Amino acid sequence: MSSDATPGPYADPLKFGQRVQVLRQRKGMTRAQLADLIGASPHTLKKIENGQQQAPGLDTVLRIAEALRVRDLSELTGHADTHVDLFIGPGHPRLAAVRAAIDNFALATEAEPPPIAHLEARLHAAWKARHEAENHREAIGRLLPDLIRDAQALARAADSAADRRRAQALLSQTYSLSQFFIAYQPDSALLWRVAERGMVAAQDSGDPHAIGVAAWLLAQAHRDSGPRHFDAAEAINTEAVRFLKPLLPDAETEVLAIAGALEFELGYTAARRRATGTAWRHWDRANSMAARLPGDYYHPVTSFSRAIMGAHAVTVAVELRQGGESVRQAARADEMTIPSRPRRARHRIEEARGYHLDAQPDVAIAALEKAFKAAPETIRYNGYARRIILEEVESKQAPRRQRASALAADVGLLAA
Structure with missing residues (x-):
């Protein structure tokens, strides 16, 4: 290894500020960009990185960890006894079974796929369980492996064009449910596979509601990946809103609701950018769309409602x-x-x-x-x-x- 190579954040004798600098540079962030994200001046951040200022308090450490998307505080502190994973929750006991079902691509099987109506009813029950259960990941994690396998089998076995479109819509919905289970668990690659497959299945279905839900979830995956992905999140949301707009004058309730949810997501991303006027403008538009919904309506995926x-x-x-x-x-x-x-x-x-x-x-x-x-x-x-x-x-x-x-x-x- 050359003597002038960038040291790893675990190499001794790196101090806190040096670790911040190394991790910031590896993220491709300027000092000004990081300073803005943590609410400090570039001058203050420079002093922290250069060791001219004592290591900041826990609140600032956590803001730095959040901005750098540090997965473990020990990456910043260098102390193994601060092993705290901030942004990824614990791996759920059912994650392995859900992953296996998602990654299984059986090209031929003797198993009889379920009737479309049967799978629809099971998905409806699964969404209901997610909303009603205290431990919702356990509730849907128990159901997902069979739902995924059956939805994949149904999509493969569909004969008519109409049945194929309907099966793809159900497959997309199954992937959407899976994304709620997988989010913030220690397998980001699996999350991306599910989000992208959900969008492909939705597009194959031609169902506006399925497309809207898949776009809503795919945009969230981009947005939650950090500021460098905000543009992608915004582009997906904007395209989905544009796609649904001609349908809205006579739209069914669920289509209107997903369009409203997408409109709010544009405001959410704008707020993450600190674009105050844009954020509240999108909230106002979403609120107007929510006002068109029945008073007791509640979208089963996005929770969009009055x-x-x-x-x-x-x-x-x-x-x-x-x-x-x-x-x-x-x-x-x-x-x-x-x-x-x-x-x-x-x-x-x-x-x-x-x-x-x-x-x-x-x-x-x-x-x-x-x-x-x-x-x-x-x-x-x-x-x-x-x-x-x-x-x-x-x-x-x-x-x-x-x-x-x-x-x-x-x-x-x-x-x-």
């Missing part, structure tokens, strides 16, 4: 780092109108982020406790929740530290 727009407003304000606004929006949003347990838990996490931004850590912890009560598996796999808990575990206020530590133990966040 009720969810309040929760979406909290998310936009949080991503724009508008702490006060996020708290005001949280006060307006009625979480009891959100029937899906995992979506309700996600809303509570967004509330916690808002309260944390607004310097109300005790209220943030209370919101996270409610999230855990609604759907434990949602908070276990959510990087934002994990970050807040980790910070408050170090609080100087004993009661707050004790609550955060108890929640960390419940979530299984800290390594033994």
